[in-house]
Amino acid sequence: MEVVKIVDDWKTEIEPALESKxxxxxxxxxxxxxxxxxxxxxxxxxxxxxxxxxxYEVVQDVFHLSSNIYMSYLTINAHQDEGLAASIAALTENNQTKNK
Known part of the structure; x- marks a missing residue:
């Protein structure tokens, strides 16, 4: 009998596959x-x-992850991080201006 789980529940079992990728x-x-x-x-x-x-489906997804998809993920996260950094800088700057 094949076990079906939510993907989060497979994380510890697929650590070697994640490290390999x-x-x-x-x-x-x-x-x-x-x-x-x-x-x-x-x-x-x-x-x-x-x-x-x-x-086996989760492991297959890990090994089939393309570099294009990974690069897209990195790009989106970089843009989000830049937006977050800009927001923090703006808030910090506003607080410094108010405290003067």
């Missing part, structure tokens, strides 16, 4: 790739939500 991404130039980044990318770009899957 992160190592592959590092080899092709994404030097800061981590298994946590791979996991977050899959959740955001591939699984979108919390689908239920079998173990």
């Amino acid at each position: 992160a190592a592959e991404l590092r080899l092709i130039g994404y030097h800061n790739a981590t298994r946590e980044d791979v996991w977050k990318c899959l959740k955001q770009k591939v699984w979108k939500g919390a689908p239920s899957k079998r173990l």
Whole structure:
């Protein structure tokens, strides 16, 4: 009998696959790739939500993650981080102006 679980429930079982994919991404130039980044990318770009899957399906998704999808994930997060940094800088600047 094949077990079906929400993808989040498979995370500990697929750590070796996540690490393997992160190592592959590092080899092709994404030097800061981590298994946590791979996991977050899959959740955001591939699984979108919390689908239920079998173990082999989750592992297959990890190994089929393309560098294009990973790059898209990194780009979107970089833009979000820049927006957050700009918002923090604006708030900090406003507080400094008010305190003078």
